[in-house]
Amino acid sequence: MRKAAVIGIIVCAAIGSGTAMRVAGADSSLTPAQEATLKQTLYTCGVCHGGNGQSVSPTFPNLAAQSAPYVSLQLHAFKDQSRADPDAQAYMWGMAARLDDVQIDALAQHFANLPAAAGVPGGAALIAVGKSIYTLGIPARQVPPCATCHGPKGEGIGPFPRLAGQHSPYLLKQLLVIQSVLRTAPVMHGVIKDLTRTQMDAVATYLQSL
Amino acid sequence: MFAMQPVKFRRHRMQVLGVVLALALSHRALAVPSFARQTGMACSACHTVFPELTPFGREFKLNGYVLDNVTQVTGIDTSGSQTLSLNSLPPVSLMLQVSYTHTGTPLPDSAVSGALAKDGEVLFPQQVSFFYAGKVANETGAFVQLTYDGAADHFGLDNTDIRYAHHLVFGGANDNNHALILGVTLDNNPTVQDVWNTTPAWGFPYSGSGVAPGPIASTQVDGRLGQSVAGLGVYAWLDDHLYAELTAYTAAIAGGAHPLDSTQSNVAHGLSPYWRVAYEQRWDRNSLSIGAYGLKTDIHPGNGMPLQGITDQFNDVAADAQYQFIGEDHLVTLLATYIHENQTLNASVIDLFAANKDNALKTSKLSAEYSYQRKIGGSLGYFNTTGSTDTLLYPVAAVTGSATNNPNSSGYIAEINYLPWLNTKLQLQYVAYDKFNGLKANYDGSGRSASNNNTMYLLVWLNF
Numbered sequence: 019m020r021k022a023a024v025i026g027i028i029v030c031a032a033i034g035s036g037t038a039m040r041v042a043g044a045d046s047s048l049t050p051a052q053e054a055t056l057k058q059t060l061y062t063c064g065v066c067h068g069g070n071g072q073s074v075s076p077t078f079p080n081l082a083a084q085s086a087p088y089v090s091l092q093l094h095a096f097k098d099q100s101r102a103d104p105d106a107q108a109y110m111w112g113m114a115a116r117l118d119d120v121q122i123d124a125l126a127q128h129f130a131n132l133p134a135a136a137g138v139p140g141g142a143a144l145i146a147v148g149k150s151i152y153t154l155g156i157p158a159r160q161v162p163p164c165a166t167c168h169g170p171k172g173e174g175i176g177p178f179p180r181l182a183g184q185h186s187p188y189l190l191k192q193l194l195v196i197q198s199v200l201r202t203a204p205v206m207h208g209v210i211k212d213l214t215r216t217q218m219d220a221v222a223t224y225l226q227s228l
Numbered sequence: 229m230f231a232m233q234p235v236k237f238r239r240h241r242m243q244v245l246g247v248v249l250a251l252a253l254s255h256r257a258l259a260v261p262s263f264a265r266q267t268g269m270a271c272s273a274c275h276t277v278f279p280e281l282t283p284f285g286r287e288f289k290l291n292g293y294v295l296d297n298v299t300q301v302t303g304i305d306t307s308g309s310q311t312l313s314l315n316s317l318p319p320v321s322l323m324l325q326v327s328y329t330h331t332g333t334p335l336p337d338s339a340v341s342g343a344l345a346k347d348g349e350v351l352f353p354q355q356v357s358f359f360y361a362g363k364v365a366n367e368t369g370a371f372v373q374l375t376y377d378g379a380a381d382h383f384g385l386d387n388t389d390i391r392y393a394h395h396l397v398f399g400g401a402n403d404n405n406h407a408l409i410l411g412v413t414l415d416n417n418p419t420v421q422d423v424w425n426t427t428p429a430w431g432f433p434y435s436g437s438g439v440a441p442g443p444i445a446s447t448q449v450d451g452r453l454g455q456s457v458a459g460l461g462v463y464a465w466l467d468d469h470l471y472a473e474l475t476a477y478t479a480a481i482a483g484g485a486h487p488l489d490s491t492q493s494n495v496a497h498g499l500s501p502y503w504r505v506a507y508e509q510r511w512d513r514n515s516l517s518i519g520a521y522g523l524k525t526d527i528h529p530g531n532g533m534p535l536q537g538i539t540d541q542f543n544d545v546a547a548d549a550q551y552q553f554i555g556e557d558h559l560v561t562l563l564a565t566y567i568h569e570n571q572t573l574n575a576s577v578i579d580l581f582a583a584n585k586d587n588a589l590k591t592s593k594l595s596a597e598y599s600y601q602r603k604i605g606g607s608l609g610y611f612n613t614t615g616s617t618d619t620l621l622y623p624v625a626a627v628t629g630s631a632t633n634n635p636n637s638s639g640y641i642a643e644i645n646y647l648p649w650l651n652t653k654l655q656l657q658y659v660a661y662d663k664f665n666g667l668k669a670n671y672d673g674s675g676r677s678a679s680n681n682n683t684m685y686l687l688v689w690l691n692f
Contacts, residue, residue, distance in 0.1 A: 108270035
């Protein structure tokens with residue numbers, strides 16, 4: 019029994035010495051200790067968000083190719099608990115509690131440099147409605163085009179997040195919690211205040227397909 | 229779940245032990261607020277409805293309970309290596325279970341012949357547990373449970389799992405590398421270290437009456453060695469898919485005579501290997517796992533017989549499967565396990581504890597659980613144990629025995645759960661027996677039917 023445990027530890031050490039975790043776009047200014055911490059942190063992120071930044075469960079957003087300024091802003095908002103929607107409290111307040119500015123910047127850069135998730139096809143009719151809202155808005159209801167801030171292909175611009183290829187249930191949930199002000203997002207509150215759930219679903223389905 | 233029975237139980241015959249163990253093992257407990265305090269995450273991150281684990285909860289356990297987001301007390305040596313990393317606040321918590329049990333027909337008085345015991349039983353507490361559950365050092369964590377059992381009026385070490393886990397990544401770039409956890413577990417109950425809720429230690433039902441009669445027989449891996457062995461094992465978890473473990477257990481009984489002697493019972497001889505393999509696939513909001521596990525153990529019956537010479541051999545081989553759907557509002561879990569035990573009772577036959585040298589015992593458990601928003605839900609379960617007829621192993625006795633010398637028992641469990649808070653469960657459970665110790669009617673030869681043991685169980689379960 020002890021022999022088995024010792025063998026396990028030796029195997030573990032042997033493989034561990036040859037690890038090759040790559041940090042995408044790793045900042046060469048990080049110290050070895052910071053690099054090691056970042057690797058461990060990325061592993062933790064990957065449990066929910068996927069090792070490649072592409073999550074399995076739509077409870078957790080894809081982070082691959084996400085805008086670095088957006089990820090940084092959100093991690094700070096989780097850390098200072100200013101982003102307080104239910105999942106933020108349940109998962110991310112704890113996760114972000116001990117991240118420092120250096121780690122947050124490195125994480126944001128890492129995810130920004132990962133290849134984006136491929137789009138997932140959805141219902142054509144819903145996608146057509148969603149595309150119209152996304153690119154043209156709903157002028158009659160003073161809903162501006164989403165593309166104005168999030169980019170013509172949902173690629174994200176600076177602090178405005180990438181939406182293309184994101185899980186539609188996640189996008190729908192964010193629209194709902196922003197509309198109900200469980201999640202604070204000052205620009206978005208005005209933009210989506212009159213969107214119906216069906217319209218939200220259409221936009222989310224369109225964006226997931228990109 | 230409690231650790232040990234009073235010594236007086238150990239001096240009884242095996243069939244009594246079987247019943248007592250069945251009662252004891254009906255207790256289940258896990259879901260520890262100290263983990264929430266340590267990680268800063270809500271219970272819902274790791275549990276669907278406690279104590280059942282989510283995929284993230286399984287990762288947390290396999291990683292050695294070490295994920296932390298609280299200030300650490302740290303130390304380094306002169307080379308800069310870390311010598312200490314300790315939560316600034318100890319990860320301790322408390323669990324309280326208060327219950328009410330009502331059986332179909334009252335049980336006989338234990339002292340006055342012909343009289344009946346009180347109809348309906350409140351246990352306050354059924355169980356109180358203190359936990360140290362969390363990080364001990366980098367890559368090392370502990371789940372240690374100390375339990376006071378109200379019915380047994382006993383305080384002792386309950387389920388304990390201390391583990392070291394090392395995570396590493398190897399292979400290609402970010403999108404095709406491999407993630408591997410290699411770990412070591414030191415624990416006191418086969419399957420307590422497992423992360424799927426299909427194996428016995430954390431299987432359905434998660435709580436049950438501590439005072440209602442239970443079927444006479446259960447397999448060794450199904451809890452008969454709980455808290456009476458110590459195990460050291462290694463495990464590997466590859467790419468969030470494949471799990472493999474090998475753990476060796478040896479006898480480690482608390483209380484009674486020490487060094488262990490003939491006054492003990494069901495004492496593991498030498499090393500008992502426990503093995504486990506499982507494969508999990510996750511997609512969208514679903515996860516599906518299939519696996520197998522087993523325990524091969526040599527047992528000294530004890531019970532007045534020396535712990536020397538020939539032994540009984542038990543070879544347990546089991547298959548299990550789990551499906552989970554974790555939606556925003558709706559959560560569904562399906563659990564299944566089948567355990568086949570071959571018994572070669574060389575010692576028990578000589579000691580006149582068993583009539584047959586070769587017996588078999590097979591147990592099936594199926595359950596389906598549903599929860600709405602983790603607040604209200606219910607479960608339905610089916611259990612079935614069948615085994616060889618043995619005149620000495622399963623003798624005739626009122627309530628606990630079998631008129632047909634047969635252990636066959638089956639029935640259903642229905643539960644309604646309400647969780648006003650994520651750490652508080654109010655439960656109504658009903659256990660209906662279709663067959664008890666061999667028969668549906670007059671199973672004990674004293675006129676008691678299986679349905680007389682049907683049990684209504686109300687539970688208040690708090691974790692804080």
